[in-house]
Amino acid sequence: MSSLSSIYKTTIITAIRQETTGVKTFTVANEDGSEIPYTSGQFITFIFNHHGTDERRSFSISSCRELNEPLSFTVKRIDNGSYSRLLNDKAQVGDKLYLTGVAGVFTLPRNPEYYQQYFFFAAGIGITPVFSLIKALLHTQPKAQAVLIYSNRWQESVIFFDEINKLAEAHPDRFKIEYLYSTAHNLVRARLSKALLPVLLKEYGKVPKPKMLFYVCGPYNYMRMVNLSLEEQGADSEQIRKENFRPFERPRFTTEPPDQRLHNVTVKFDGKEVSFTCQYPETILEAAKKNGISLPYSCEIGRCGSCAGRCTKGKVWLSYNEVLMDIDLKHGSILTCTGHPVGGDIVIEL
Secondary structure, three states, X not given: OHHHHHOOEEXXXXXEEEEEOOEEEEEEEEOOOOOOOOOOOOEEXXXXXXXXXXXXXXXXXXXXXXXXXXXXXXXXXXXXXXXXXXXXXXOXXXXXXEEEEEEOOOOOOOOHHHOOEEEEEEEHHHHHHHHHHHHHXXXXXXOOEEEEEEEEOOHHHOOOHHHHHHHHHHOOOOEEEEEEEOOOOOHHHOOOOOOHHHHHHHHHOOOOHXXXXXXXXXXXXXXXXXXXXXHHOOOOHHHEEEOOOOOOOOOXXXXXXXXXXXXXXXXXXXXXXXXXXXXXXXXXXXXXXXXXOOXXXXXXXXXXXXXXXXXXXXXXXEOOOOOOXXXXXXXXXXXXXXXXXXXXXXXXXX
């Protein structure tokens, strides 16, 4: 582990809190005690050394920057999850963790005043970034309405149960909660489904649908169902934000870039500037790694946003993208893990 300290930022666990059975929240700071900057709703990525190989794991941030809360992330213990078990079973206050960075675009919109009502759909540990966002929204947007639809097996498995209820008590006219328990006797309100979702939208909706924004986080099949159901209810894709930093099967790329020639890539990050060449099918990230250049990344398949940057010169073609919205793309946002330079040399800022 000592070699990691010379490559990545060293952080210290300053507090650990048990949330529910198998779920803990960890608060971290820089090695010198200073706070780690972040945006509510993002995730943090750490490096773990496994038999001489560096492995990356990302965890959602549950704290709220707008409330000046130090960076905290929440982890559910998974039986076959090497590092979720390590953190839940072994980690102690004072332990060091090696940070690659904080990233993610599952955040409040650039123009939050445009939207009047926010629906948050979460299942299980998916509440983690959603909890961060709800706190930020209620604190920064005094006129915004918020609705949380939170699915669990039973009440005892609800993470942040007391804190969420306190938020509802503090904002009774602005924040509504619907807890769904899969073990409930009332099967109609037990699981979120394509039949129940429109009922909840009608029951809690207070503004025209174009003025609603939807956030979704949970297991892949859950998010897919919610996304499809929202689209069937008339929601535009720009209105649906998904947190999906955990990789699943690698997507199949069926198209190729219009330009597959060799181009020069210049990347500016951390006050440095590096240049290298890149040619399809190699991605920008792969080319950087081949040249011994360490850039931020996590999933490597266009699903998390850890490697997002902005192209300030030239053009980047993306083979896959699940995180950047059209407005992000218009502002030059790109992903190095699925990005390829086309039409000439490019300059990227991370």
